Amino acid sequence: MYKINTVAEFGTKLAAAYQGDFMARAQLKEALSTSDMPELFRQFTDYAMLAQYARLESVWSQFSQRFTVPDFRPQRFMTWNTNMGQLLAQNGGAERKHMLALPRVPELTEYPTFSLEAEEELFSINKYGARYPFSFEVFLNDEFGVIPQLPTEMAQMARDTEDVLTTGVLAGATGPNPDFFNDTWDFGPQVPPGNIAEGNPPLSIEAVETVIQSITSRYINNRPVMIGEWVLVVPPSLEITANNIAAIANYQRIEIGEDGIERRFEVPNPVRGRFRVVVNRWLPLLDTSGTSTTTWYLLPAPGQGPRNAIITTFMAGREQPELRISGDTGNYIGGGEVPGTEGSFSHDDVQYRVRHITGAVGVDPSATMVSLGTGTDS
Numbered sequence: 001m002y003k004i005n006t007v008a009e010f011g012t013k014l015a016a017a018y019q020g021d022f023m024a025r026a027q028l029k030e031a032l033s034t035s036d037m038p039e040l041f042r043q044f045t046d047y048a049m050l051a052q053y054a055r056l057e058s059v060w061s062q063f064s065q066r067f068t069v070p071d072f073r074p075q076r077f078m079t080w081n082t083n084m085g086q087l088l089a090q091n092g093g094a095e096r097k098h099m100l101a102l103p104r105v106p107e108l109t110e111y112p113t114f115s116l117e118a119e120e121e122l123f124s125i126n127k128y129g130a131r132y133p134f135s136f137e138v139f140l141n142d143e144f145g146v147i148p149q150l151p152t153e154m155a156q157m158a159r160d161t162e163d164v165l166t167t168g169v170l171a172g173a174t175g176p177n178p179d180f181f182n183d184t185w186d187f188g189p190q191v192p193p194g195n196i197a198e199g200n201p202p203l204s205i206e207a208v209e210t211v212i213q214s215i216t217s218r219y220i221n222n223r224p225v226m227i228g229e230w231v232l233v234v235p236p237s238l239e240i241t242a243n244n245i246a247a248i249a250n251y252q253r254i255e256i257g258e259d260g261i262e263r264r265f266e267v268p269n270p271v272r273g274r275f276r277v278v279v280n281r282w283l284p285l286l287d288t289s290g291t292s293t294t295t296w297y298l299l300p301a302p303g304q305g306p307r308n309a310i311i312t313t314f315m316a317g318r319e320q321p322e323l324r325i326s327g328d329t330g331n332y333i334g335g336g337e338v339p340g341t342e343g344s345f346s347h348d349d350v351q352y353r354v355r356h357i358t359g360a361v362g363v364d365p366s367a368t369m370v371s372l373g374t375g376t377d378s
Helices: 007-018 022-031 037-055 136-141 143-170 205-215 236-247
Strands: 065-069 075-083 115-123 126-135 230-234 250-256 262-268 275-279 296-300 310-315 322-325 349-362 369-371
Touching (some): 236 275
Antiparallel strands (some): 296 369
């Protein structure tokens, strides 16, 4: 009886069989009856899937930070804000001239007190997956066509899940996600509340410049929002416009004077080099509103600020998708385990399953802005 001893040998035989080598097919079919074949098959499909997974291009990592959690329990982000509201205007006879600085402490004077206020952000991670059932007959009829394609398909679905969940932080069926983009956030007295651009300007150099100026004028707990690099996230419909804005060195600025005369000036592009363009092809699939093709998002690049705007979560030690084959096959009467490819004990089905543990959440909107691109307030 022909026997396959290593994963490498199994892969070589499988590739040859897939290319039409009848001898390799016969040897594989004979080897399927050996007791160690299920383990070799599991190793091969796991290795194949993980390799494909690593080669697939994702989009979420361009605007979200990777974050790992230990288990399924709700996770907490804690933000500590300094509250100096109870500090006296005077201390030991010394007047506080700078209300945002620590108070001066005169000689032999008791130190005044301040407090820390904690803000908590709860989020969780979830399990996602699917089964692929085949009948024993179908599996044999296309035995060597299904196996090579299945790992790629499962890996693609796992990668797509990460992208969909992370993009869902930005948008839903009705437009920008109201849990993350709304007009109620308090970013200090120098800017209007919320992170929806005033007037929802169409994507342009002037609009990006105005949004950056607005974000950098925000304050959280009397500290400025400072970002080193931005990402401009757009649907495919705005790809050319966004890339042109990023590439143009100089452009014409139009100004209308008090005399009503229009004047044109060639000026340097003030936003060139300040952001990267991220074309997110999931946006028009998730956002089915009438403004999905004109909506654009400005976000901090992952790792470019003290806080992450969006995180994509994985479970520590289980960060890759897992592929399994059903093992409910029983044993041969003469001894030995029946491989999963021979069908289940009860009704001769062959099942593959993929499991992926992941999630995504918006944790800090302070450095983000969205515009519907309509040129109106709604």
